[in-house]
Amino acid sequence: MYRFTRIAGVCLAVATLAALTGCSGTLRENYQRDLAANHVYRKELAEVWPHVQATLRDKGYSWRENPGKYVLETEWLDSGGGTLGPVSSSRFLVEGVRHTSGGCVLRVMRGDRISQDIGVGYTDGSKVRTRADLQESLQGNGGRGKLPTEQRYARDLELELELLQRIDPEGAAKLEEDAKRAHP
DSSP: HHHHHHHHHHHHHHHHHHHHHHHHHHHHHHHHHHHHTTOOBSHHHHHHHHHHHHHHHOOOOOOEEEEETTTTEEOOOEEOOOSOOOEEEEEEEEEEOOTSSHHHHHHEEEEEEEEEEOOSSSSOOSSSOOOHHHHHHHHTTTTTEEEEEEEEEEEHHHHHHHHHHHHHHHHHHHHHHHHHOOOO
């Protein structure tokens, strides 16, 4: 009996330690993302902007922008789904702003869109007696339709942190150290 309770106690301690370690890791990641959201780059936008373009190009996005305005909007990129399930796609809006104290700030918004094809025009067969009736029931949209598209937009702190790590590795390392101190 004593051996069982001792083993159970050790298992409980290990499980608690594992859970706390995972929680602190998540807290550190959230802390870093939150700090990256307010990061001011000590570089001009003209130096930072090519890194933004390279990061999005590496992710497979194409975009349109007004030269010299430092606002970029990507095209929709399919990120999953298929013929039988919903299709999801995403896009980004990136804005570079000059900061009053010098340097610049990057803001990234991510849009996610989900759409679903459905079959429509199917009948129970009671009104379809001939081929002409079948063609008439399927006419117009080929027996297919779409559910309303769902779209969501939110600030993408993940990409902002990724940009920080690419553009200012020293600043990103400092954020990581701060996060480790705040959430050991």
